[in-house]
Amino acid sequence: MFKSIIAQNRAKKIIAEQIKNNKIPHAYLFIGEDGIGKKKMAIEFTKILNCTINDYAKTDLGACNHCAACEMINKDAYPDLHMINFEKQEEIPETEGEKTKTKLGINLIRYMQKYVYMKSAEGKWKIFIIEPAEKLTIDAFNSLLKTLEEPPEHTILILIAKHRETIPTTILSRTQTVFFQPLPKDEIIKYLIEQHSISEESAIKIAEDAEGSIGKAETLMLNTQNEYATLWKELTRKKIPTVDLLEKSKQVSRDRETAISVLDMIIENAMKSFRKEPEKYIDIIEKLSEHKIYLTRNVNPNTVLDNLFIYINSKIV
Ligand SMILES: [Zn+2]
Known part of the structure; x- marks a missing residue:
C-alpha cells in the first residue's frame, strides 16, 4: 500500500x-x-x-x-x-x-x-x-x-x-x-536519477541543498538547468574574447559538482545540435566526453571548463 x-x-x-x-x-x-x-x-x-x-x-x-x-x-x-x-x-x-x-x-x-x-x-x-x-x-x-x-x-x-x-x-x-518527515538524501538522489535522468553527481549536489524535500529538489534542478541551458547557445553563437570565456568558466566551476552539472547540460544541448549536423559537431562531442572523464577524476574543474569553452568557441564560430 x-x-x-x-x-x-x-x-x-x-x-x-x-x-x-x-x-x-x-x-x-x-x-x-x-x-x-x-x-x-x-x-x-x-x-x-x-x-x-x-x-x-x-x-x-x-x-x-x-x-x-x-x-x-x-x-x-x-x-x-x-x-x-x-x-x-x-x-x-x-x-x-x-x-x-x-x-x-x-x-x-x-x-x-x-x-x-x-x-x-x-x-x-x-x-x-x-x-x-x-x-x-x-x-x-x-x-x-x-x-x-x-x-x-x-x-x-x-x-x-x-x-x-x-x-x-x-x-x-x-x-x-x-x-511527515523530511526525506532521506539517498531517496531524493534515487528519485532525481530515476525520474529526471540526471547524472548521479548532479543529483547528489541537488540533494545536499534540498532539505529533504522532493519539491525543493525539483525546483533547484530546474533553476540550475535554466541557468546553464543558455551556455551552449552562447558558446556557439558568436566569437567571444578569451577573457570573457575564462570569466564564464570561472562562474560555473566553483566546485566539481557544479562543473559536472554544467557539462551535462552542455552535452545534452550539443547532442541536439549533433543530431541535426553530425559532421559539424562530431569533434566537439568527442571533446565533451573526454572532458567529462577529466571532471570525474582529479583534474581542476576550472581548468577543464576553461579548455572546453575556448575549444567550443574556436571550433564553431
Ligand atoms: Zn482502481
Whole structure:
C-alpha cells in the first residue's frame, strides 16, 4: 500500500492500519514541510478508498491505478475529490471579494460545505483536501469546526499544513494528526536519477541543498538547468574574447559538482545540435566526453571548463 509514496513509513503505517481495520477518522491533519509527499498521500488514499477493483478493506494491494475511479483521480477529475485551496478560491463566484493570495476565507469553506452535505457523486468516499490549512482565516476555521463536529458518513477532510502550532486547538482535537518527515538524501538522489535522468553527481549536489524535500529538489534542478541551458547557445553563437570565456568558466566551476552539472547540460544541448549536423559537431562531442572523464577524476574543474569553452568557441564560430 502507498507504494508510490517515497519513505514516510510511519504515516503509511498509521493510515494503512486504519483502512484495514475500517476505523477511518473523519478528519486528518497532515503535517510536514512542502514537497515531501503529504498531498500525494492524500490523493493515493482517495484512490485506495474509491478504487472499484481492489477492495480497500480486504487487500494490501492498494489502488489498482487503472479502473475508471483511479484514472479520474489521477487526472484530477473525480467528482468526489475536492481540492480546497487558493486555486479554487480564485475560480469560484462564492469567494468574490476573497480573491487574495494570502488567506483562505470563510466563503471557500461554505462552498466546500455544500459538497460535504451533498450525496457523493460516485457512491463511495468523498474527500476534501484543504491546503494550506494554516492560511484559513479565524472565521473559516470556526466554520470548518461545525463540519468537524457533525461529519457526514463516508466523508474525509484532510487538512495539510507545515506546522501543527499554526492550527487552532479546537481543530487539532477533532483531527488525527499524521506527521511527515523530511526525506532521506539517498531517496531524493534515487528519485532525481530515476525520474529526471540526471547524472548521479548532479543529483547528489541537488540533494545536499534540498532539505529533504522532493519539491525543493525539483525546483533547484530546474533553476540550475535554466541557468546553464543558455551556455551552449552562447558558446556557439558568436566569437567571444578569451577573457570573457575564462570569466564564464570561472562562474560555473566553483566546485566539481557544479562543473559536472554544467557539462551535462552542455552535452545534452550539443547532442541536439549533433543530431541535426553530425559532421559539424562530431569533434566537439568527442571533446565533451573526454572532458567529462577529466571532471570525474582529479583534474581542476576550472581548468577543464576553461579548455572546453575556448575549444567550443574556436571550433564553431
Ligand atoms: Zn482502481
